[in-house]
Amino acid sequence: MARRSLQPIYWDGDAVMIVDQRVLPHKDKVLRCTTPRQVIQAIKKMAIRGAPAVGIAGAMALALGAQSITAADPKTFRRKFVGLCDRVRAARPTGNNLGWAVEAVYSVAVENPDADVPTLQRLIREKSQQILEEDIAINRAIGRWGRQVIPKGARILTYCNAGALATGDYGTALGVIRAAFEADPTVHVTCCETRPFLQGSRLTAYELLHEGIPSTLITDNAAGSLMQQGKIDVVVVGADRIAANGDTANKIGTYTLAALARANGIPFYVAAPRSTIDPTIANGSAIPIEERDPKEVTHFNGRRVAPKEMAAHNPAFDVTPNKLITGIITEVGILKRPYRKNIRQALEQA
Template identity: 55%
Template sequence: MSIKPIEYRDGILRMIDQRLLPTEETWLEYTDYREVAEAIRSMVVRGAPAIGVAAAFGAAFGARDIEAENFEAFYPEFEKVCALLAATRPTAVNLFWALDRMKHFARANAAYPPADLKTGLLFEAMAIADEDDRLNRTMGRHGQALIPEQARVLTHCNAGALATGGYGTALGVIRAAVAAGKKVAVYADETRPFLQGSRLTAWELQKDKIPVTLICDNMAGYLMSKGEIDCVIVGADRIAANGDVANKIGTYTVAVLAKEHGLPFYVAAPLSTIDLSIPDGSHIPIEERDRREVTHSGERQLAPEGIEVRNPAFDVTPARLVTAIITEKGVVQGDYQSGLQALFGKGR
């Protein structure tokens, strides 16, 4: 994939404005952590791993602007920076993982002068971005072994290069399968109401010349019943310790349909998306977004004025509906409680 949604160069963080795709490829530039926070909140950048990368650079920018002569003065201000960034999106755990990693780096290097610490935090953000791309490629190699030599794969939302630092999670598995010589064709759910499937997934796959067919969200069951889908692959925004998966709204519906039709339902996500502190999906906070995302398409109104609206951005798929969870350390099937825990004991 030639497009990386996040680039850092010469003190400037550049991010492609995903709200304008596929019709406009506009890059925005950021040097202030408050601007990065707003970019995350307003979905200039979206997708759990990409949010984590953006937040890490935001934390580094905030650290750069702190005036302090010692660690005792520096760290409380740095915590405030991280708290502002953490308040942007509640569901994607990669956001909190990246900020926790930045705070841990600061504490581990408390003996250094603040000027050196600021430089180190910027390099830590760069390391998070570089690791994301590498781990996604490793994840893709693990996951592609699950894909048949000829496969029609359904995806939901966008879990591709645009949702990560590059390459992708669910789409990374598809890219790896294609690179291995397999004949893969993709059905992309449009993914209402923000249309990440039609605007982003379809755009990415077209650029990579991977066959893709766009369908409305309510067409998946019909295609499954006609034998036109072989498996489902999605990403995740948070995975609980028992294997319950929070992902874009509508994922649960697709998982139920896959179960009914005897189709494998795969989840691809890095270890940074797994939250062992949460026992099951009922503890995952679900973000409710602006009603206007449902009632309007751009400036065009689609619903009656004043209508009541619900707009949960995510749902939770129970572990019993998940065939396998694909990570950079391997594939977990069956007993997710012990299987996911075991992954954290393996070296990278």
């Protein structure tokens, strides 16, 4: 497989370039977005996905929109920009990083009350690039912390895709795995296919092969059997939103894996930046769960596989209770129980 950067989003002049993850691994296609609407559609249609990457895309959508706002005075600019922020924030509801990024970019307009319109446009563009660059540095820090919990020769299970393609680059859960592999090339990774969108078989498998990390793909429903047979030593997954008490929303099926890991005495770690933590949500019951098109379940590659009259339920995420989580790997350390206290302290760190 030819080696190339896996960075899923970047600036090319005044355009936002997004790797279309819907056609990977069989086709390399890059979407050239010149309007915020195009980026928002890429988020909604899952051309770009993964909470950190979606946050970066949201920031870049705001930068594109800021450039196109016609306003002679800063007050009018700010009023129009607020409306754009609301549209971007609504693109996907479950992940916290999108709302976090929107607030971070909007703060530029708030913190520069005397700036004229061209200056605000420049500062917003610079902020979007800063969010991208900081995400990459954060992922590498997560990897450095996380490799400490990976035993030598470990057989690691991961789920969905929390790699370079789901972030600015490098990855969260896969960042931990990359860092562990750099220190110990004897580790082996088992990745689940992740129905119904197949992020595991299409994207995680692609990234593992790209990095030369020994790996095996399994069906989602094979994970419990491997755990029962003693063939998994540790589970590492990403996250889309973490509540103040440590309850974690991630791709649907994560809760099942956490329960299976607990039943088989296997450590279960979540890897995520602090921007994924939502301190305004007390526990997982308040996390909004996105419902996606039932056709993702009833159809495969555009072809119906279920009976025509069959209804389908397609929640994109589930919530893993904090009692099933061994630790939350962040850029400032590995958070353990009591989660509410340690999460609060982690968020207070500079």
